[in-house]
Amino acid sequence: MPEIGQNQLPKDVLQGIASTACLTVAALYLPVIGLFIGLLIPLPLIFYRIKLGSFFSGVILCAVLAIVGMIFGKEGAQSGAFFFYFGLTGVILAEAFVRKLSVEKTVLATVGVVLGTGAVVLFAYTLFSAESLLGLLTTYLQKNLELTIALYEEIGVPPAKIEFLQGSLESILYIFVRIIPGILGAFTLFTVWANLLMVRPILKRGALFYPDFGSLNRWKSPDHLVWIAIGAGFLLLLPLTGLKMLGLNGLIVLMVVYLFQGLAILSYYFEKKRFPLMLRGVIYTVVAVQQFLFLAVIMAGFLDVWADFRRLKKQKDKKPGR
Numbered sequence: 001m002p003e004i005g006q007n008q009l010p011k012d013v014l015q016g017i018a019s020t021a022c023l024t025v026a027a028l029y030l031p032v033i034g035l036f037i038g039l040l041i042p043l044p045l046i047f048y049r050i051k052l053g054s055f056f057s058g059v060i061l062c063a064v065l066a067i068v069g070m071i072f073g074k075e076g077a078q079s080g081a082f083f084f085y086f087g088l089t090g091v092i093l094a095e096a097f098v099r100k101l102s103v104e105k106t107v108l109a110t111v112g113v114v115l116g117t118g119a120v121v122l123f124a125y126t127l128f129s130a131e132s133l134l135g136l137l138t139t140y141l142q143k144n145l146e147l148t149i150a151l152y153e154e155i156g157v158p159p160a161k162i163e164f165l166q167g168s169l170e171s172i173l174y175i176f177v178r179i180i181p182g183i184l185g186a187f188t189l190f191t192v193w194a195n196l197l198m199v200r201p202i203l204k205r206g207a208l209f210y211p212d213f214g215s216l217n218r219w220k221s222p223d224h225l226v227w228i229a230i231g232a233g234f235l236l237l238l239p240l241t242g243l244k245m246l247g248l249n250g251l252i253v254l255m256v257v258y259l260f261q262g263l264a265i266l267s268y269y270f271e272k273k274r275f276p277l278m279l280r281g282v283i284y285t286v287v288a289v290q291q292f293l294f295l296a297v298i299m300a301g302f303l304d305v306w307a308d309f310r311r312l313k314k315q316k317d318k319k320p321g322r
Helices: 007-030 034-038 042-053 052-099 103-127 135-156 159-167 169-178 181-205 223-234 241-272 277-289 291-306 312-317
Strands: none
Touching: 007 034, 007 042, 007 052, 042 052, 042 181, 052 103, 103 181, 135 159, 135 169, 159 169, 169 181, 169 312, 181 241, 223 241, 223 291, 241 277, 241 291, 277 291
């Protein structure tokens, strides 16, 4: 931890609380884009954990949690859970940085702790609730789906589509509840990876420590993971609903892993061909909004095990002493 003057320390803590609280309140108040703002909540917590240490990052986390509870009143529990999810992600990711873990261990440790903590808290909540965990999730999702349908009606979606959604509500709920583990795993994985990338220039600008992960556009997933993906796909063909859901949850998570690998391939060639930053941004945006290109990037990451698009294996073989 860098040396910080006694006069500077309170100022840094207050700045950490203010910046984190502002992002959290904006994320909770603004519809649609709120979730994207939520992805930024871990950034100040990582920054001030590296700068001030674990104790003061804990102070910031607890202070913002209290602020959220006071601002949102009756909805404080849900709002607090929203903040705690992203806040804990930032704190654990920063701890992994400090311990100089590899990039894989950093991501897996953060995802594991965040999801494990969430599971324990949710289980503890159901012990004191009259409703089962499945019933709790179903009720929550049903309310959100009904709000979504109401929003579609307000913005002028054709009545035929609204009727189709209303008629399919029960089927959507049945599937959605059972793929929540995969969705949460995939989203947490994406949140951790996105913050790992976004925080680097922030820490460098503040002359703070950032672990040397090497060139991440050369990163690739373990080769054996592809067989797990194939196995998960095979489970979808079986007539047993439980196994189908298991395979679907697995594929949802693995799609994010291969998305990262596909984006690493893109980044590698952008760097190699010296694409302008603005053009790179445009291409990344198009990939994000075009479903076909999005899936193509995921497929490229999956096929990279055999195709070796970046010729990493050949480069490894050409190293001196081999």
